[in-house]
Amino acid sequence: MQGFSISVLERVMERSGVPFNASAVRTVPWARSMKDTAEKPGRIVVGVARTPEREADYHWVGPVFTLKMGLVAKKANRVRVRDRAAIHRLRIGVINGSAPESVLHNEYAVPEDALTPVIENEHQLRILEANRVDCITHVDTVVPSLMRQFDINPDAYEMVYVLKELPMYFIFSKTTETALIRRIQENLDALHKPGKGGVSE
Numbered sequence: 001m002q003g004f005s006i007s008v009l010e011r012v013m014e015r016s017g018v019p020f021n022a023s024a025v026r027t028v029p030w031a032r033s034m035k036d037t038a039e040k041p042g043r044i045v046v047g048v049a050r051t052p053e054r055e056a057d058y059h060w061v062g063p064v065f066t067l068k069m070g071l072v073a074k075k076a077n078r079v080r081v082r083d084r085a086a087i088h089r090l091r092i093g094v095i096n097g098s099a100p101e102s103v104l105h106n107e108y109a110v111p112e113d114a115l116t117p118v119i120e121n122e123h124q125l126r127i128l129e130a131n132r133v134d135c136i137t138h139v140d141t142v143v144p145s146l147m148r149q150f151d152i153n154p155d156a157y158e159m160v161y162v163l164k165e166l167p168m169y170f171i172f173s174k175t176t177e178t179a180l181i182r183r184i185q186e187n188l189d190a191l192h193k194p195g196k197g198g199v200s201e
Helices: 002-015 030-039 099-106 121-129 143-149 178-192
Strands: 044-049 059-074 092-095 115-118 135-139 157-172
Touching (some): 002 157, 030 044, 059 099, 059 121, 092 099, 099 157, 135 157, 143 157
Parallel strands (some): 092 115
Antiparallel strands (some): 059 157
């Protein structure tokens, strides 16, 4: 979804009269990108879940798309999660400061010591591969391509439990003008609006 998000962002920024070059997009550790966007001007992060803890720190534009966020495990380990109580018995790898970590704490009351926080996707996948955790939190459309990127066979893994469906947003630094944010939101809404044949632009 990263490529899709950047393509959408490029189109709405163009419609909003804002110069934007997709080649300027950089991949950085999640916690750092969120911190920089909260503290520095002129920053954008794509594909962010809107949570109460984050609400006041950014300008929000979206939703752009919706993802299924869940627990991913090795098929060979036969991890079965039949109810919420079962989650508390698992060792779970999470990205530090991520929406899944927040959901596990706030909506599933998973204790701190059940979670193994890491700062990057590769580290999260590697601890799952090495059986240092029972599962990791990730989203359905992203994890297979990430695994292939790091030479891990996605066919050996499965999503064993859906924690939540998440609408995903663009976030902008708070110093961004409110009028511009409103214009970008309007152009995103127009992009989503079905055209001829009921298909979005």
